[in-house]
Amino acid sequence: MARVTLRKVVKRYDETLAVRGIDLDILDKEFVVLVGPSGCGKSTTLRMIAGLEDITDGEIIIDGETVNDVPPKDRDIAMVFQNYALYPHMTVYENMSFGLRLRRAPKEEIRTRVQDAAAILGIGELLERKPKQLSGGQRQRVAMGRAIVRDPKVFLFDEPLSNLDAKLRVQMRTEIKRVHQKVRTTTIYVTHDQIEAMTLADRVVVMNGGVIEQVGTPDELYHAPATRFVAEFIGSPAMNLVPCHLVETSSGLGLHLDDNLVLPVPADRIRRYQPYAGKSLLFGLRPEYMVERRVHTGPHQFDFEVLLEVIEPMGMDTFVHFLVNGMDVCARVNASAGARAGQRFTLCADLDHLHLIEHDSGKVL
Amino acid sequence: MRSTTEARAQASPPVRRRAARLPAFASRKSTIALGMTLPLILIIGVLVLYPAGYAFYLALLSKSMDRFVGLANFDFLFRRETFWMVVKQSVIFAVSAVLFKALIGFLVAHCVHNVPARGQRKWRGMLLVPWVIPPAMSTLAWLWLFDPSYSAFNWLIQHAGGEGVPWLGDPYWARFAVILVNVWVGAPFFMIMYLAALKSVPEQLYEAAAIDGANWWQKLWYVTLPMMRNIIAITALFSLIVTFANFDIVRVLTNGGPVDQTHVFATWAFKLGIEGNDIPLGACVSLFMVPILAIAAIFILRDINRRGTEA
Numbered sequence: 189m190a191r192v193t194l195r196k197v198v199k200r201y202d203e204t205l206a207v208r209g210i211d212l213d214i215l216d217k218e219f220v221v222l223v224g225p226s227g228c229g230k231s232t233t234l235r236m237i238a239g240l241e242d243i244t245d246g247e248i249i250i251d252g253e254t255v256n257d258v259p260p261k262d263r264d265i266a267m268v269f270q271n272y273a274l275y276p277h278m279t280v281y282e283n284m285s286f287g288l289r290l291r292r293a294p295k296e297e298i299r300t301r302v303q304d305a306a307a308i309l310g311i312g313e314l315l316e317r318k319p320k321q322l323s324g325g326q327r328q329r330v331a332m333g334r335a336i337v338r339d340p341k342v343f344l345f346d347e348p349l350s351n352l353d354a355k356l357r358v359q360m361r362t363e364i365k366r367v368h369q370k371v372r373t374t375t376i377y378v379t380h381d382q383i384e385a386m387t388l389a390d391r392v393v394v395m396n397g398g399v400i401e402q403v404g405t406p407d408e409l410y411h412a413p414a415t416r417f418v419a420e421f422i423g424s425p426a427m428n429l430v431p432c433h434l435v436e437t438s439s440g441l442g443l444h445l446d447d448n449l450v451l452p453v454p455a456d457r458i459r460r461y462q463p464y465a466g467k468s469l470l471f472g473l474r475p476e477y478m479v480e481r482r483v484h485t486g487p488h489q490f491d492f493e494v495l496l497e498v499i500e501p502m503g504m505d506t507f508v509h510f511l512v513n514g515m516d517v518c519a520r521v522n523a524s525a526g527a528r529a530g531q532r533f534t535l536c537a538d539l540d541h542l543h544l545i546e547h548d549s550g551k552v553l
Numbered sequence: 554m555r556s557t558t559e560a561r562a563q564a565s566p567p568v569r570r571r572a573a574r575l576p577a578f579a580s581r582k583s584t585i586a587l588g589m590t591l592p593l594i595l596i597i598g599v600l601v602l603y604p605a606g607y608a609f610y611l612a613l614l615s616k617s618m619d620r621f622v623g624l625a626n627f628d629f630l631f632r633r634e635t636f637w638m639v640v641k642q643s644v645i646f647a648v649s650a651v652l653f654k655a656l657i658g659f660l661v662a663h664c665v666h667n668v669p670a671r672g673q674r675k676w677r678g679m680l681l682v683p684w685v686i687p688p689a690m691s692t693l694a695w696l697w698l699f700d701p702s703y704s705a706f707n708w709l710i711q712h713a714g715g716e717g718v719p720w721l722g723d724p725y726w727a728r729f730a731v732i733l734v735n736v737w738v739g740a741p742f743f744m745i746m747y748l749a750a751l752k753s754v755p756e757q758l759y760e761a762a763a764i765d766g767a768n769w770w771q772k773l774w775y776v777t778l779p780m781m782r783n784i785i786a787i788t789a790l791f792s793l794i795v796t797f798a799n800f801d802i803v804r805v806l807t808n809g810g811p812v813d814q815t816h817v818f819a820t821w822a823f824k825l826g827i828e829g830n831d832i833p834l835g836a837c838v839s840l841f842m843v844p845i846l847a848i849a850a851i852f853i854l855r856d857i858n859r860r861g862t863e864a
């Protein structure tokens with residue numbers, strides 16, 4: 189149980205700057221997920237917290253203590269690795285109890301703690317097996333068990349599910365969440381899968397190129413991304429982004445997407461966008477805010493007609509693709525709306541959810 | 554059409570069955586396996602079994618090889634004090650040499666493993682030198698180093714104020730010398746085997762152990778050694794066999810002296826059989842290596858088999 193604080197943490201490998209000054213404050217009992225594309229420095233950050241990598245600059249504080257020079261064994265953390273890193277010559281029981289045995293815990297206590305952890309994870313039957321005799325999912329559980337048994341201050345996970353098949357991954361995701369709700373240990377979890385990040389996290393940290401793009405609850409990241417990167421990274425299918433001009437119209441401001449599509453800016457946003465009038469910007473809107481025409485419910489809905497190019501039925505909904513100003517745009521319509529490729533179709537956009545992004549800085553305005 | 558073939562099949566079952574039997578026999582898994590291992594079996598037969606059997610046959614003959622004397626040669630050996638000394642010396646020589654080779658090989662492998670990748674090749678190459686030059690040749694160099702009056706060792710000792718050591722003249726020092734040279738020649742083999750084994754231990758196991766709270770020594774004891782156990786056992790067995798049967802180093806360095814004190818099985822067998830013109834007795838001596846090595850092999854290989862299913 190502990191707070192973890194990172195202050196201006198930098199990691200440099202010979203020439204590459206893997207992490208370029210990260211500030212992060214993780215609260216007690218919190219489940220924080222670091223997410224980002226491959227090579228953005230997530231693992232490096234996690235390994236610095238674990239003590240497996242030296243810190244080039246900055247400060248890492250666990251439970252009030254600066255741990256920059258504390259070796260991993262004295263940091264009281266537990267880590268679950270992508271390929272589990274179970275000791276192949278030890279049984280499951282020996283694997284799980286290894287940390288306690290090194291700390292010379294009493295035998296009885298070791299036994300009860302291993303059995304409790306095994307019960308939480310449902311691996312009580314496997315304690316006498318060797319890792320080789322386990323399936324991927326079982327190994328994953330044992331690796332988590334090894335972490336739980338120790339009852340450390342912090343759990344660290346580095347892409348623990350990426351070696352599992354899709355179905356098991358979803359199952360283990362729930363499992364991890366369940367375990368965290370039970371043991372309530374501060375958890376830092378690394379993944380490149382934004383769905384995993386959204387479903388697991390109390391707060392998500394989006395990283396890119398060695399820096400933090402945004403920290404927030406899954407809801408905040410989804411509805412109020414701070415940068416173009418976050419807007420594109422979070423959500424599946426991704427947010428539609430189309431270049432536009434912010435123009436003054438008789439009724440206020442308009443978004444000129446192409447010659448036959450000008451969207452009105454909702455009145456409550458006019459003041460916010462006014463300084464950017466006349467500029468060339470990026471217009472962003474998630475697919476689910478463009479649907480078939482329904483009975484209008486909100487004030488800022490806008491109907492427009494498009495020529496559908498590709499239809500992707502998903503069962504409950506159908507993704508329809510069309511071109512705006514040469515850019516592929518996706519909308520999410522009801523399966524019963526009868527959308528067909530090559531057809532002209534009227535869509536209704538909910539402009540309450542639009543985002544405008546500055547080209548150069550990538551900032552969401 | 555169909556009925557006629559059926560009828561014919563029923564009419565002549567024995568012919569069909571016999572025709573089918575040969576290919577079936579040939580395509581049985583065990584037959585194929587036998588066929589594929591046959592060349593190896595032949596080679597072993599010609600190069601191992603035949604000479605072994607022949608040695609056994611020779612051991613039963615009289616000195617002039619014209620009479621069959623049964624076990625008289627063995628009986629004669631058992632009552633010779635020198636024989637028991639050779640047994641003792643061979644065991645001391647092989648066990649201590651293998652022990653030190655393993656220890657030094659392990660230490661050096663660890664050091665090389667921790668050298669940054671760029672310099673590692675160079676070190677590996679240099680450290681292998683003692684193993685790749687023919688031992689008869691390098692032993693000659695050692696022979697000069699050990700020379701009592703003109704050699705480097707005694708020169709150094711004398712300049713440091715000590716007294717020269719009769720390296721090859723005193724039985725204890727001579728034993729020490731042959732073991733030292735054997736370790737020098739054989740340690741690189743252990744080093745390279747252990748280095749390969751060290752490299753095959755996944756780095757993440759050490760990281761997991763570090764996080765579990767293991768210090769340097771505990772990582773070595775609980776991770777490195779268990780992961781290397783099979784390699785250690787195989788290498789030790791292999792080296793035990795080779796060291797036990799060593800000939801060249803002892804032959805060149807001491808030729809068994811002083812007073813037969815440094816003889817091992819192979820050199821003593823050579824002395825009796827070839828130099829002493831009693832081939833049956835020499836064969837008899839060399840046969841004694843077999844049961845001793847067989848016992849060692851059984852123990853080591855059984856241990857490996859038992860753990861064979863792990864990782």
Ligand SMILES: Nc1ncnc2c1ncn2[C@@H]1O[C@H](COP(=O)(O)OP(=O)(O)OP(=O)(O)O)[C@@H](O)[C@H]1O
Nearest residue numbers: 201202204206225226227228229230231232233380
């Ligand atoms: N030992 C190392 N030596 C040199 N560069 C390294 C080393 N480890 C990582 N890097 C570099 O640091 C950057 C960040 O690596 P890191 O492993 O943290 O990425 P990641 O976000 O975990 O990516 P992934 O999702 O692929 O695991 C990468 O550019 C990588 O090439």
Ligand SMILES: [Mg+2]
Nearest residue numbers: 230231232347
């Ligand atoms: Mg990684």
